[in-house]
Amino acid sequence: MKDPDHRSEARLYLAGFGLALTLTLIPFALVHWALLQGRTLAITIAVLAIAQIVVHLRFFLHIDLSRQKREDLQLILFTVMLLAIMALGTLWIMGNLATRM
Amino acid sequence: MSEHNLHPGLNLGARHGAAHEGAETILFGFWIFLMSDLVIFGLVFASYLTVANPTGAAGGPGPAEAFDLRSVFAQTVILLSSSLTFGFATLAMRHETGRRSIASWLIVTLFLGIGFLAMELRDFAHMIDVGAVPSRSGFWSAFWGLVPLHGVHVTVGCLWIVVMLIQLATLGLIPVVKMRVLRLGLYWHFLDLIWVGIFSIVYLGGQMR
C-alpha cells in the first residue's frame, strides 16, 4: 500500500469495521449477561441494529449525504418506505387478527 | 473520495476509463436488484414475526432450546470480517495494486464465507437434533424459510467469488471483470446487512422470550 489515498481509504474501512464490531458486541453482551430485559432490551437491540446498518451503508457501501449523486440514496429511502408500508402493515394486520381469534 | 462519484458503492475512479463509466449503469441496475431482494427478505422477516408466538410454535421446541448464541456470535464476526476483506479487494482493484493482491483478498473472503457456512450448517444440524425442523411448527417453518435463505445467498456469493477468481486468471482485469467484482462487492456487503437483521431479530430476539 504505497498510495496515500489507498491507505486512507483502507483506514476508513477499518474504522467502519471497528464501529460495526462494537455495535455487534454490545447487544450480544446485553443478551448474554442479561443486562437488560423486556421492552428496553428490544428497543436497544433495534436501535443498535439500525445504527450498525447505517455504519455498513456508510463505510462499506459508500452511501453518504454528499451532494453529487443522490439517486442511490433516494432509491434506498424509497425502498425503505415501501418496505415499511408492507412489513409494518403485515405486522399490524396479522397482529390484529391474532388478537381476535 | 474526492473525485466525482458516478454511482453508489466504491467508485473505480476516472483513471479506469470505460469500466468506470460503464459501471454507472450496471451498478445502478444492480442496486435496484438488491432493493428488490431486500423486499423479499423484509417480507420473510415480517412473516417470521407473525408466527414468533405460542400459536406459531404449536407446542414445539422454542428458540432458546435450539439456538447457540456463541456460535452465532462467531458467525457474525466472521461475516463482518469478510466484508472488510472484500473491501480490501475492491480497494486493491481501485488502486491497481495488481491482480495478485485482488485475488488474495478474494480468496481470504471466500474462506471466511465458507467458514461462516460451515458453522451455520453445524448449527442447523443441532437444530434438527432437538427437533426444531420445519415440519414441526409454523415457527420453525418461518425460521427455516428465513435463515437458510440468507445462507443460500452466501453460497451463491461464494460461487460467484470462484467464478471471478477464474475470470481474473483467464480474462485478466478487463472492464467487464472489474464491473463484476464491484457488483459482487455490493452483493457481499448487502448480505452482511441482512445478517444484522437476522442476528438482531431472530437470534437475539429469540433469546428474549
Place this chain on the structure above:
Amino acid sequence: MIHTIFGRLDLSSLSLWRAIQDPTVSELVAAGAATAVLLGALVTVSLLTWFRLWGPLWRDWLTSVDHKRIGIMYCALALIMLARGVIEGVLMRTQQAFGLHGGFLTPDHFSQLFSTHGTIMIFFVAMPFIAGVINYVMPLQIGARDMAFPVMNQISLGLTATGAALVMISLVLGKFATGGWANYPPYTGSDFQPGPGPDYWIWSIVLAGIGTTLSGINFAVTLYKERAPGMTFLRMPIFCWTVICTSIIMIFALPPLTVAALMLAADRYLDFHFFTNDLGGNMMNYVNLFWLFGHPEVYLLVIPAYGIFSEVISTFSGKRIYGYMSMVYATMSIAVLSFCVWLHHFFTMGQSANINAAFGIASMAIAVPTGIKVYNWMATIFRGRVRMTVPMIYATGFFYLFVIGGLSGVMLANPVISYQVHNTLFLVAHFHNVIIPGVLFGLLAGYHYWFPKAFGFRLNEGWGRAAAYLWIAGFSFTFLPLYWLGLHGMPRRSATFSDPAFQPTLWLALFGAVLILAALTCLAVQLWVSIRDRDSLTVPLGDPWDGRSLEWSIPSPPPEYNFAMQPQVAARDDFAEAKTKSRAYTEPEEYEDIEMPNNTAIGMIICVCATLFGLALVFWMWWLAALSFLAIVLSITLPTFLTETTHVIPAAKIAAEHRAWLDKVKDASAVDRLEETQESNLGRALLERPTRIEAAE
C-alpha cells in the same frame, strides 16, 4: 425405476387418455382443448418447416436482443394467450347460462377454467402485452438505441414464455389448479389438492415473475440512464412516466408474490407449515402476501394503459397533453398509493373495523388522482383537431366504461358494501369493468397506434372499427348485467345456480360474450386483411398520425439502431416542435459508427431449460429438475467468459440508409389529417395549423 424417471407422470395424466376412459362432456371438452394445443403446435412446426422459416425465425427473432423484436414477440405471445383466455371466458359464460341446476361442465372443470382464465389473462395476456408495448415504444420515445441490458431483456421474455408454456402444457399433461388465480391455501395445500394442479400454478407464476422483476429493473435503468441528450425527466412523454411507475411496481410488488408462492411450494414439497391448518400455520398471511402483490399488480397493468391513452388522445386531438405536470404527479401518487390499499381485497377476513376503515379510506383516495387524469384527457380533446380513428374509438369507450368501473370500485372500497357483495358477481363485473375497458382497450389502442411504426403499414381501418365497436358492445352486454346479478346475491366461481330469476340476465351476458368472440374474430381478420393489402397501407416515411414524440421521427419500421444519429432534445413533444420549426428530417453533418449488441441464444436456452425445470418439479422428476437447473446456471455463467459481445455498424452504411430515407421524405407529398386513413398517407404529415402548435415549456 419407472417412478424415478417419470416421477408421478403416468397415463392418467394425459387428458386425451382420461377422455377415452371416461367420455363425459366435460372430459371431451378438456380433450378437445388438448387436441387444439397439440394440433396448433403441429401445424406451426410443419408450416415453419414447409416454408423453411426455422433459420430466419432463429436468427432474426428468437436470438435477437433488439428491444423492438423482443417487444413484438411479447405482443404475439399475449395475443395467442388472449385467444385462449377469451375462449375460456365464453365457455364459462355458456356453462352459467345453462347452469340452472346443471349445465354441461363438472364443477371441477369449471374451477379449472376460471383458474386458468384468470391466471392467463393477468400473467400471460395483460403483463406480456404491456411488457411488449413498453419494450417497443419506450426506448424509441427517449431516444435510446436499446434497453440498458439487452440480454437480460431477452431472458425476461424467455421466462415469461416459460410460464405461458407451462400453462399450455397443463392442458395436455395433468390438470391445472382449481384454486382461482390467487390460489389460496389451505385449499391449494397438499392436504386438499395433492395433484399437480397447484404446482403448475406455482412454477409458472414464480418463473414468469422473476422475468417480470428483471424487466422492471431493465425499464427503470433504461429510463434513468439511457435518455438522449436534452431529454430531461420533465420532457419525457407521459407514457414514459407511466413506465417509471410500472417498473417501480414490477420491482417492489413482485417480491411478495414470489415469497407467497415459494412458501406455498415449501408447504407442498417440503412439509413446511407456513399456511397449513395445523401446527401453527397461518393461511391468512398468504392472503395478506398475495394481495401485497395483487393490488399493485392491477396498477402495474392499468398505469401504462393510461400512458397509451395519453399518447393516443394527444396525437389524435392534435394537441399537447393538457396538464402535463398534474399527469406526472397523479401517476406517481397512484403508484405509491397502490402499495397502501391491499387489504380491501380481504375486508371480510376478520380484522378490526378500524383497520378496515383505514384501508377503505386509502382505497377511495386513489379516485382523486385518477379523476384528475380523466379530466386532463377530456381537456386535451377539447377544441382539438379530433379524428375518430380506431384508437380514439377505444379511448371513447374507455372514458364511459372505465368511469363506471372506477365508481363501482369506490363502492367496493367501502367495507360495509364490500361485506354485502364480497365473492359475488358484482366483483367480477367490477374488475372486468376496469380491466377490459382500461387495460385491454388501452393495449388495443396502442396496438393500432404503433403497429404502423413497427411494421411499416397501417392496420385496416374498417375491420378495426368493427372490432372496437364489438368490444365495447360485447363488454357492456357481458359484464354490466353481472352487477345486477351480484347485487342479487349470485356468487362468483360457481358452475351452477338455483334461482330461476337469474336465467334471463345470464342469457344476456352470454349474448355479450358472443359479441366479444366476434370482436376477437374481427381482430384476426383485420390482421390478415392488413397483411394482404400491406402495399396500399404502407407508411415507410414513419409519421402517419402527425405524431409528437421521437418514435415518429424515424422510418417505419425503424432500423436496428433506431436513430441514425443521437437525437438532441430541446422540448417536450420534441418531434412536434421540430416539425413546426423545420428542424425535423435534417441530415447530420457527420455520421458515426454505432456499436450494437450481438445476438445470443441465452434467452431461448433458459426458456427451454426453465420449462423443463418447471415440468420436472410439477411431476416430481427430481433428476430432470437438477439437470435443468444446472443447465440454467451454466447458461448464465458460461457466456460471461465471452468478451466479444458487440458488433459495429459502419457509419457509411448508416449514412446511406438515412440519406435514402430522407430523400424519400423530401419527395413525398405531405398529407393532411383528412387523408390520414387513406392510401395517400405514406407517413409524412402536413403541418395544418403551425401557429397553434406551441412548444411546451
